[in-house]
Amino acid sequence: MCLLKHSKCIYVLGIALCLLFGIVAIYHEDCINAMSPQTARGREHRQNTEPPAAIAHDQHESPSTDIPMGSPVSSNRLSITSENSTGNDLYKHVSFRSYNEALEKRASPDKDVLLVYADLGVHDMALSFYESSLKKHGIENYLFVTSSSAMCQEFHLINIPCFQFTNNSNSGTGAHYGSKVFKEKMNIRTFMVLHALKESYNLLHSDSDVYYFANPFPVIKELCGSECDVAPLWDYMSHNAGFLYTRNTTMGIAMYEHMNNTACTTTDDDQVALNRAIEHCTKIGLKLVRLPTEQFQSGKLFFDDGNRTFAEDNPCTTCIVAHNNWIVGIAAKEYRFKEMHMWVYDGDEYYSSSDRKYLVYNNTDPSQSNVEALIDAFAIGQLLNRTVVLPKLFCFKKPKCTVKSICTVDDFTTRFKGRYREHSFLTHPMVPRKIKDSVGEVVLIESQSVPKSAKGDLSLVPENKEDGATSAEIVRWLSNRNESVLRFHSLYNAFWKFTDQEANSEFINNVGKVIESKEKCKI
Ligand SMILES: *[C@@H]1O[C@H](CO)[C@@H](O)[C@H](O)[C@H]1NC(C)=O
Ligand SMILES: *[C@@H]1O[C@H](CO)[C@@H](O)[C@H](O)[C@H]1NC(C)=O
Ligand SMILES: *[C@@H]1O[C@H](CO)[C@@H](O)[C@H](O)[C@H]1NC(C)=O
Ligand SMILES: *[C@@H]1O[C@H](CO)[C@@H](O)[C@H](O)[C@H]1NC(C)=O
Ligand SMILES: *[C@@H]1O[C@H](CO)[C@@H](O)[C@H](O)[C@H]1NC(C)=O
Ligand SMILES: *[C@@H]1O[C@H](CO)[C@@H](O)[C@H](O)[C@H]1NC(C)=O
Ligand SMILES: *[C@@H]1O[C@H](CO)[C@@H](O)[C@H](O)[C@H]1NC(C)=O
Numbered sequence: 110m111c112l113l114k115h116s117k118c119i120y121v122l123g124i125a126l127c128l129l130f131g132i133v134a135i136y137h138e139d140c141i142n143a144m145s146p147q148t149a150r151g152r153e154h155r156q157n158t159e160p161p162a163a164i165a166h167d168q169h170e171s172p173s174t175d176i177p178m179g180s181p182v183s184s185n186r187l188s189i190t191s192e193n194s195t196g197n198d199l200y201k202h203v204s205f206r207s208y209n210e211a212l213e214k215r216a217s218p219d220k221d222v223l224l225v226y227a228d229l230g231v232h233d234m235a236l237s238f239y240e241s242s243l244k245k246h247g248i249e250n251y252l253f254v255t256s257s258s259a260m261c262q263e264f265h266l267i268n269i270p271c272f273q274f275t276n277n278s279n280s281g282t283g284a285h286y287g288s289k290v291f292k293e294k295m296n297i298r299t300f301m302v303l304h305a306l307k308e309s310y311n312l313l314h315s316d317s318d319v320y321y322f323a324n325p326f327p328v329i330k331e332l333c334g335s336e337c338d339v340a341p342l343w344d345y346m347s348h349n350a351g352f353l354y355t356r357n358t359t360m361g362i363a364m365y366e367h368m369n370n371t372a373c374t375t376t377d378d379d380q381v382a383l384n385r386a387i388e389h390c391t392k393i394g395l396k397l398v399r400l401p402t403e404q405f406q407s408g409k410l411f412f413d414d415g416n417r418t419f420a421e422d423n424p425c426t427t428c429i430v431a432h433n434n435w436i437v438g439i440a441a442k443e444y445r446f447k448e449m450h451m452w453v454y455d456g457d458e459y460y461s462s463s464d465r466k467y468l469v470y471n472n473t474d475p476s477q478s479n480v481e482a483l484i485d486a487f488a489i490g491q492l493l494n495r496t497v498v499l500p501k502l503f504c505f506k507k508p509k510c511t512v513k514s515i516c517t518v519d520d521f522t523t524r525f526k527g528r529y530r531e532h533s534f535l536t537h538p539m540v541p542r543k544i545k546d547s548v549g550e551v552v553l554i555e556s557q558s559v560p561k562s563a564k565g566d567l568s569l570v571p572e573n574k575e576d577g578a579t580s581a582e583i584v585r586w587l588s589n590r591n592e593s594v595l596r597f598h599s600l601y602n603a604f605w606k607f608t609d610q611e612a613n614s615e616f617i618n619n620v621g622k623v624i625e626s627k628e629k630c631k632i
């Protein structure tokens with residue numbers, strides 16, 4: 110028996126050992142249920158879990174990460190153009206009767222398939238990913254997997270292939286990081302990959318908050334070759350479960366089976382499960398290729414160590430993918446992508462509107478208050494119905510910061526949604542030329558805080574130079590301006606108060622006091 114085929118025996122024994130680890134006889138019923146992909150027809154209500162709000166493998170983040178769930182989809186958010194991909198007949202299917210059919214229809218001829226798990230909580234992120242990372246690079250062999258039927262329905266309408274892996278009745282509610290529901294959602298990713306591996310596909314598993322500079326398949330396949338079992342992104346100090354290529358080798362499958370066991374028997378998430386599985390399976394022959402970090406970057410490496418905050422910062426010439434992790438919260442990820450022009454989702458004509466009007470201004474003086482200038486900008490924006498394009502904010506005496514220095518990004522973006530745009534907005538390729546070209550002369554509101562040296566093309570002198578202009582003055586001076594982008598030199602003490610008392614206290618309570626205090630900024 111074993112002695113006859115010695116090496117094979119050791120191999121099999123090794124796998125058994127690898128699997129042995131972590132096996133506990135009691136499996137959660139929820140877990141087992143969640144593991145079986147559904148067929149679209151005759152689907153029974155198998156489980157009552159809430160939707161996975163999981164997006165990224167960010168276990169370094171504070172465990173208090175509450176993932177906000179998206180609101181139900183409204184049709185005017187469907188700004189993604191409906192196309193039949195690049196027209197390759199091979200990939201024309203977007204809806205499927207079963208998971209196996211979905212895999213069969215979407216995989217490339219050499220059985221490579223890119224799986225992206227997404228739910229309503231990352232609705233905009235997933236659509237941005239589709240545009241910026243898949244469609245842009247002509248990647249066809251991908252499939253979105255979700256647990257939200259609303260999401261899949263929407264994707265199908267715009268011809269994006271999607272399969273609903275499990276049904277759940279509560280799409281739209283949140284799941285706390287660390288909660289049972291949250292973990293179950295994370296685990297779906299393990300189940301969907303393991304199932305596909307067993308069906309003999311090679312899987313590139315990607316989160317939707319990974320930005321592709323190029324199609325990663327050619328490089329990964331070259332690096333991994335016909336020898337490697339798994340090739341994960343190196344996440345600074347561990348392997349990342351949100352971007353990894355796994356081949357359908359005995360060891361590749363064993364590794365995921367190990368993860369499946371962790372998923373079903375512990376409360377650890379898939380990131381922990383992956384690293385544990387790698388550690389154990391490496392001992393018995395798992396061949397791993399660590400994706401080179403010059404090309405495949407974690408959020409810490411790309412954004413933090415790379416000093417990348419604004420679109421023009423440090424273009425990365427070697428990058429193939431960058432993971433937007435090592436940051437807390439979906440809104441913060443979105444904001445970071447936006448400042449870097451790595452976001453292209455245009456829901457509600459975020460970029461493409463041709464009639465929205467904007468105002469821009471600068472922070473020119475490190476000794477004056479960023480915060481007060483921003484409050485003035487919001488007041489003027491409100492009076493003139495113009496969206497405030499944020500300036501760079503001073504921090505450590507350098508104009509190099511975002512609103513993160515005022516308020517947490519999550520709070521800021523939620524509170525002031527629609528009233529502002531990120532600093533890099535006006536140079537984004539999707540903003541119409543018509544807007545970019547319609548920029549007015551430099552307006553200078555000459556309050557006492559403006560240095561003598563400051564020059565504007567148009568100087569406006571408020572009656573009260575100490576405190577700044579009133580709403581009446583702002584409206585009189587500027588409400589008839591028709592340029593798309595109204596440009597101010599700076600806004601130190603530019604605005605004093607609304608003439609209307611009620612409007613004034615309303616503004617102070619909802620904007621002024623909020624921005625002034627980090628505590629009040631919290632939502
Ligand atoms: C996509 O395919 C459908 C059905 O095959 C067809 O009716 C439609 O015109 C195609 N759309 C584009 C943009 O090619
Ligand atoms: C999903 O489950 C709900 C019950 O929670 C059920 O009403 C609905 O029909 C199910 N959807 C499908 C497609 O089976
Ligand atoms: C995951 O593990 C559970 C428990 O051992 C098992 O029932 C299930 O079949 C496994 N899933 C897959 C896809 O192998
Ligand atoms: C991997 O898939 C190929 C078919 O593409 C199949 O021949 C092979 O047996 C699979 N490997 C394993 C370990 O299942
Ligand atoms: C980022 O900035 C720090 C401090 O300013 C500097 O030491 C470092 O070399 C910069 N890194 C890159 C990649 O530019
Ligand atoms: C204010 O601007 C928005 C965005 O462009 C526009 O939809 C709205 O009609 C404007 N409101 C008024 C009162 O002009
Ligand atoms: C802000 O300052 C920068 C650099 O000094 C300058 O290029 C830009 O035109 C200024 N913007 C405005 C709105 O004045």
Ligand SMILES: *[C@@H]1O[C@H](CO)[C@@H](O)[C@H](O)[C@H]1NC(C)=O
Nearest residue numbers: 546547548589590591592593
């Ligand atoms: C703004 O109005 C002036 C005349 O009042 C006109 O010449 C100019 O073309 C208008 N600009 C825009 C962008 O509508």
